[in-house]
Amino acid sequence: MQELFSTLVEEDRPMTLAELAGSDRLADVCDQATVFRLLRRLADHGIVRRLGLHERAAYFTLVVPGKHSDYLICTKCGSIAAVDAPCPVHKLEEEIREKTGFRGLYHELEFFGVCPDCG
Ligand SMILES: [Zn+2]
Ligand SMILES: [Zn+2]
Numbered sequence: 001m002q003e004l005f006s007t008l009v010e011e012d013r014p015m016t017l018a019e020l021a022g023s024d025r026l027a028d029v030c031d032q033a034t035v036f037r038l039l040r041r042l043a044d045h046g047i048v049r050r051l052g053l054h055e056r057a058a059y060f061t062l063v064v065p066g067k068h069s070d071y072l073i074c075t076k077c078g079s080i081a082a083v084d085a086p087c088p089v090h091k092l093e094e095e096i097r098e099k100t101g102f103r104g105l106y107h108e109l110e111f112f113g114v115c116p117d118c119g
Contacts, residue, residue: 003029004038005047005062014051014059014071014080051110053078065104074115083111 003025008015011023017039021032030038039060042048051059051071057078061069069082070089089107097105 001038001041004035004042008048008060008062013082014061016057016059020060049108051108052080053112063106065106068106068108070109070111072111072113072115074118075112076114076118079115079117083109 004020007020007023007025015023017032017036020026020039021030021035026035039048039050043050043060046063048060049063051061052073053075059080068087070087072081072083073079087109089109093105093107096102
């Protein structure tokens with residue numbers, strides 16, 4: 001569990017199950033099924049979030065309050081990339097915070113489309 005967590009922190013990007021299972025820290029200590037079970041447990045605790053379309057093209061990313069990315073996901077090949085533009089939602093987030101008194105607000109957006117490679 002600790003190794004899995006460390007890998008996600010160090011890589012600092014969404015990763016697939018295959019990438020995680022094949023990473024330096026994890027390849028020797030657990031198989032893909034074990035990594036998947038651990039990811040599910042982390043997701044149940046709100047530590048990890050699943051991104052993407054379906055099981056085969058799923059990516060896993062750490063949930064870090066106060067730090068977020070918005071993502072661009074290709075519906076054909078399942079590729080995923082962080083959106084390289086100022087986030088349009090932060091002002092709205094401030095407004096919601098003021099109106100509702102919620103603390104620790106965060107969001108992550110997923111934009112779906114067809115990437116240039118699949119285009
Ligand atoms: Zn694509
Ligand atoms: Zn955002």
